Amino acid sequence: MSQSDERVSPLRDRSPEDINDDLIRPVLETSGGWWILTVLTGLGGAWALGAFIYQLNVGMGTTGLNNPVNWGFYIINFVFWVGISHSGTMISAILRLTKAEWRYPITRAAEAMTLFSLMMAGLFPLIHLGRNWLFWYMIPLPWGRGLWPNFRSPLLWDMTAIFTYMTGSSLFLYLALIPDLGLYRDHEKVTGWRKTLYKVLSLGWRGTHFQWRWFERASIIMTVVIIPVFASVHTIVSWDFGMTIVPGWHSTIFAPYFVVGAILSGVAAVITLMVLLRWSYGLEDYITREHFDQLGKMLLGVSLLWTYFFVTETGTVWFSSEAVEKPQLIARTIGQFWPLFVIMVVTNTVIPVLCFSIKRFRRWIPGMLVVSLLINVGMFIERFLIIVPSLAHTATPFSWGNYAPSWVELSITVGALCGFTFLYLLFIKLFPLIPVWEIKEGEHSRQYRTVGDREIPETLAPIEERGFPPPKFGRREP
């Protein structure tokens, strides 16, 4: 298919009913592959749960954590999953605010990703606690001993940030689901418990003008509210590190650096997911190469921004050459961790910038899948390189140490990935993963945009690339 063919919407000949049927198919039809994947990820999650119970029974000594490196894979996972959760708001809220119309098929998948990754992220500080039964100390309850939680503790900040973001994200996801739930409640193929579920959750949605108007207002309010929350979450996570005077952590740039890193990993994860969904459910007409092209452009910008912050942070530390900062920087870049450092730079900067600068690559879906996976590998390593070398090379050389994760930590890490996938697979079976009403809205506005007597898919391509360049100077009528 040529690029000019692709710019014509593949949905132009489909009726609204066809679109309804297409998008409910993944919900109603269950393939063998879905069962296999669900069982496997469920087993993975169960294995991780077993590992956690073992840790609870034996104690934290079963992990690789020890002085001086007492933050390890659990905190790395925590930061990583909070980062992934930034995809939903970035894609949905910010692109909605900027009226980027190409976002339509991607929003719900990204919002669901936000919710499930936050669930995974929220588990890790609890797992890391050691004495897990005391987690409720973080909740501000004026309880019998008269003690309030320690407001200076990052644990409390994290809990507050995550619960706020999770509440906001759940509402954001649910709000955008309501029109689709109303639609499928009345769909002829939906029967039994699903119908009841949709009936309850759709809150009596009839699609009246009045309801749409209020829906639009609520969406705008939620969009505006969720963006500061989104920025604050990873900022607070970064302050877990920045507020200390551990070498390599006491850095004022950490807040924006973490937020940009989170967006990078989150958008890359969205690309991975969109490729897999497209292949699994035959959604080629809904998730087109144009969408990958736009996501690729976005990732190119974010990757450059991440590189900018990374160079700024590392460069300032390097140049100031402070005695307490140097050992961790050397260990991280040219010392014992140099292979990880090289992988991180290559996967987060070199590969994305080179690949996403090329339009043909951005439209090559297998390539996009591979690069998006590589970015997340790089981002996981980045979190490792922030946490471990700094703790392993503190200000006093006689207490330097090292760290390697134990099988328990690795099991729980893999288990988190399985748990996330498991929840996502369940979500696919319950709710339409592509927002039907947004797709229709996009199609509608696209159909009406014409140049002369020709129909132009204006949403998807810059006007000068469609064979209708603006007239040259001097040839235009005044």
Place this chain on the structure above:
Amino acid sequence: MNERSSSPLARWFIGGLLVLGGGLVGAGFLMRLPLGNPAGNAVFFSQFLFWIGSTTGAFMLIGALRLVRAEWRRAWTRPAELLGAVGLVICLFWPVLLSRRTAFLNRIDISPHAFWPAFVPEWGLWVEGIAVMGVLGMGLYVLFQSMVLEREWLPSWIEGSSEKLTEVLKHIESEDHDHTDPRSKLKRSTVLFLIVLSITLTLLGWGYGMNLVPGWSPTIFGAYYLATSIQAGAALLLIAGLTFRVVFGLEDIVTKHHVDQLGKLMVALALFWFYFRFAEFLTVWYGEIPEEIHVFTSQTVGVYPFLFWFQVGANFLVPLVYFSFPRLRRCLSGVFVLSLAILAGSSMERWMMFGAVHINGQSVLIGSGVSAGWITSLVFPGVLLIVIGLALLMVPPVARWEWEDGEWMRGRRTVGQDIKATYSLLDPEEVPRD
């Protein structure tokens, strides 16, 4: 719009000339003054950084808006280009700054006795030099591309005195063998220009961040200087655009809609200002390193509390509240006054960031007081007025090519987000028929 009014231009020109003259006298005084430790040439330097940052920030803002195809940018393109030209002239003041450190000049000389220049010991000189060259090179190139697109209208604006200029522009375009549309070329060069300018402004910030002076070592400095320069640039753009509106009668070009859109952006920029400032200050405060805390308290509650809290009000609180209301965003006089306040806040912030820190930063024993002289402060506003006045003798205050393109696009984008019609796809019965 083609009818050029000479009297306002003459006023701009004469006013600018006077201010520039006064400023140059001030600069001369400054160079003669025996400013010793610890202040150095803090006043002049912080002014240099403020003006080069804000003028270049305005130029960058328009580049970014062009890339995201914000249609409303078109009214602001020419004021931004003129401010970009001001930034280029301010770059030329770098040797004046350097002359305060003439003893170091040989350090950046690639001469046989020291073939490889001393990058590390005189890093500050190098980054400033690279930054200034970057701004000059890229700025000139992008301005030139814009002028190529404008050449059709230049003769009518300059009334026959610019045949040579238009001939040059035409000639250079005809030499372009790849037959690329100038618009595409401008768009592509905008990407490069944004990257280069981001790096160069960061380098200017790094001129301070790369040392151990308390208050100057935060890793956020480069990014912070870049972000706050863009905020000051947006305020400067509003001031310039609204002034052009009155002076040249551009009510139909720079409309309330354009001001409204830029006002929305100001909300985001105010939040950015707060985010970066808060991140820096909270990290410093929580880290509680004594010498850093000394600078922190001197800025917030010690020597400069007025300047600090004025900044917080002018750069964050007031813009955030004011620009959040659509009716206030469309009140042009209010926007103008607030833009001036933002600019004043940014100027104070540069002084606090680069000057005040230096004076009060290193040791309480060598702290001293230096205030910004009025003459020194007027050098760069004078440059701004005179450059814009001179430039307007050659180019119209509106980018005609941008405007015409916008009209062409608007003529064909008639159906926007018609939400009522959209809903008909879901429930045709509910569409109101009004």
